[in-house]
Amino acid sequence: MDDKLPGTLPGSRRPGRGPRQAQEIYRATLELLGGGGYDALTVEAVAARSGVNKTTIYRWWPDKDALLGAAIVQSSLLRFDVPDTGTLRGDLSGLVHRLVGLMTGEATSGVVVAALAAVAGRPSLAWLAREFVTDRLAGERAVFDRAVERGELSGSVDPALVLDLLAGAVWSRVMLRQAPVPDDFADEVVKVVLEGCAVRA
Amino acid sequence: MDDKLPGTLPGSRRPGRGPRQAQEIYRATLELLGGGGYDALTVEAVAARSGVNKTTIYRWWPDKDALLGAAIVQSSLLRFDVPDTGTLRGDLSGLVHRLVGLMTGEATSGVVVAALAAVAGRPSLAWLAREFVTDRLAGERAVFDRAVERGELSGSVDPALVLDLLAGAVWSRVMLRQAPVPDDFADEVVKVVLEGCAVRA
Known part of the structure; x- marks a missing residue:
């Protein structure tokens, strides 16, 4: 069974599956980007908006660029x-x-x-x-x-x-x-x- | 003799001719935009960079958006x-x-x-x-x-x-x-x- 997510993003450590809340994290990421632009996007704000612990987010994406990359490629919003x-x-x-x-x-x-x-x-x-x-x-x-x-x-x-x-x-x-x-x-x-x-x- | 500059920019008060230093002002405007983005662009910085008095610039363009519009449309750099x-x-x-x-x-x-x-x-x-x-x-x-x-x-x-x-x-x-x-x-x-x-x- 191949359960890798599509796409390989530099800087992202991706185990077999994404976190259960991935789409919620992506949605919060894109909403923050859309609302205030790149500078308004922080992992802290994504955590607050998605209700997912900051540590969980950092476990999957080392920084905001890796998270943004995953959100843009994999969010259902843009698919x-x-x-x-x-x-x-x-x-x-x-x-x-x-x-x-x-x-x-x-x-x-x-x-x-x-x-x-x-x-x-x-x-x-x-x-x-x-x-x-x-x-x-x-x-x-x-x-x-x-x-x-x-x-x-x-x-x-x-x-x-x-x-x-x-x-x-x-x-x-x-x-x-x-x-x-x-x-x-x-x-x-x-x-x-x-x-x-x-x-x- | 038709000496109007091409284009009609909202908010710009344009007499018959542009200021003598127009291309220098446009160049300074675009260099500042290219160097630091929209937020780095101020009429003060354009004045300092082009060596043209701030008052002269404001006489021609009421704000930085009017100046940016004139620079983008009329600068020889982008023509x-x-x-x-x-x-x-x-x-x-x-x-x-x-x-x-x-x-x-x-x-x-x-x-x-x-x-x-x-x-x-x-x-x-x-x-x-x-x-x-x-x-x-x-x-x-x-x-x-x-x-x-x-x-x-x-x-x-x-x-x-x-x-x-x-x-x-x-x-x-x-x-x-x-x-x-x-x-x-x-x-x-x-x-x-x-x-x-x-x-x-």
Whole structure:
């Protein structure tokens, strides 16, 4: 039986299972991050908010960065199911919808903003972004594998590049420009990525 | 003679010309932002660093946000010439190269990171990102207009959507994932956006 948690976070000592209260600890961690940014996040405050003893938290995560990394990668708050609609277009559109939901949702947008701001400002947290993207890409790769099997996509297409384009477009629209997201936004960006925008010769 | 500076920043009182030392003030503003983040930026520190009297700065910009907005939009540090290579592919690839240069360059990457972090964490600075993007889009629109004239692009393609995809991909790769940027990155993302990645029926 393989009971390792997904992802390997630098600095975290992880035995076979997470603590029973892991999701509560993660939720408290992300709420503190979303509420007051990286500087407001302390292990003491997480302990107070989650009702879990500080010693227990330190037993699992040596410092707040290790805890933040675990929370961002493993919290159910930031997870979504990978779509399986039967077409590449439907799956990618579903992914974009979910990303828009994460970046605009009442419970999540503040957390995502704070996480992005924390990572963007701190090279010491670069591993955290890489860890998150690697973890998500591992799940989303199935979308691309199925599309190759169905003959919709060449095996030479780099899933990471396509996801850079799609996730980046959502970020640019929602986070950077803070512009409205029209109902057809997901379909439009996916259409460009699948079909291209150039006039075909 | 139209001597208005480009862009209209909320809260800034702008007479016909900027102060003679505008670029020095902008440079000091962005260096302080890049060095210590938004919190380290004060009008007092900008005055000390640029050697321009505080009163002069306040005469032009009522507070640090107005000054930061002017610096981000108008500083020559963050400006680049819009490419005109004769093809849409060449122009878009040139834009991506310039964005990668901005986000990785020694003199600029810290400033861009700090600006992104400041904006991402502060809804009160959303206007600043919009102002920046509107200003740049006004220049970059020429790339799309020329492509439509040459018959490379349909007039129905939304330039803002294409730039969300391209600029977002650079941000995702460089800033979020902090992953290496291969030499062919610009060509590859532009290829997907122009031709699509789906197998053509």
